[in-house]
Amino acid sequence: MKIGVVTFPGSLDDGDAARAARYAGAEAVRLWHADPELHGVDAVVLPGGFSYGDYLRCGAIARFAPVMETIAREARDGLPVLGICNGFQILCEAHLLPGALTRNQHLHFRNRDQRVRIENATTAWTGDFSAGQEVVIPVKNGEGCFVGSTELLDELEANGQIVARYVGENPNGSMRDIAAIRNEAGNVVGIMPHPEHAVDLLTGPSVDGLGFFTSVLKAITPGRRTTTEEVPA
Known part of the structure; x- marks a missing residue:
């Protein structure tokens, strides 16, 4: 199984995401933002960082990278895609996920270990959770x-598209404590916390994040695209 990890100018966590993919048992394939080819990967991770220096808006420039045109097309055909932090922002800018990520309400950068509750365990990236x-x-x-209209938030609730919520103090003021969402099919997930930093007790607070990467390996078969309905419960 091959998990591609995209590197944009300004990506910081691409190496960590590749390590997490290897820990899960996958072959990590490095993908370059200017190369539209996905080189046969079975899933893609858009990592955290500050793509293009967060100019204009976070992710607003990265969405136009050549690799994103291919990822967007393949995602609509079922390719599993996980956007982490800046990757989540890119997915929203690319309209692969609804809503938007804006400045933290307290206007401070927040860096801490965070408790998160998994709300939907049927996506390609959360099948190993309950x-x-x-x-x-x-x-x-x-x-x-995370912000969106009341109508959008109600729709996400009704469709089970809220994948995870913050538990305890909300670190950034996200509406309805949203930490992660999915598309309607369940193959595209955006998450603001960093599961790739929780795969090894030597460097992280837990190994809880590894489940996002092991889940996708069970959800797909090489050469075949998977939607929510096909992910085992």
Whole structure:
């Protein structure tokens, strides 16, 4: 199984994401923002960082990278895609996920270990969790406040598209404590906390984040795209 990890100018956590993919048992394939080819990967991770220096808006420039055109097309055909922090912002800018990520309400960069509750365990990236399970993974962002209209938020609730919520103090003021969402099909997930920083007790607060990477390996078969309905419960 091959998990591609995209590097944009300004990416910081691409190496960590590649390590997490290897820990899960996958082959990590480094993908370059200017190369539209995905080189046969079975899933893609858009890592955290500050792509293009966060100019204009976070992720607003990265969404136009050549690799994103291919990822967007393949995601609509079922390719599993996980956007972490800046990757989440890119997915929203690319309209692969709804809503937007804005400045933290307190206007401070927040960096801490965060308790998160898994709300939906049927996505390609959360199948190894149980609904209601609480995990601890780091959060580190300055623009992680998820916002959307009341209509959108109600729709996400009704469709089960809220993948995870913050437990305890909301670190950025996200509406309805949203930490992660998915698209309707369940193959595209955006998460603001960093599961790739919670795969090894030597460097993280837990190994809870590893489940995001092991989940996708069970959800797909090489050469085949998977939607929510096909992910084992």
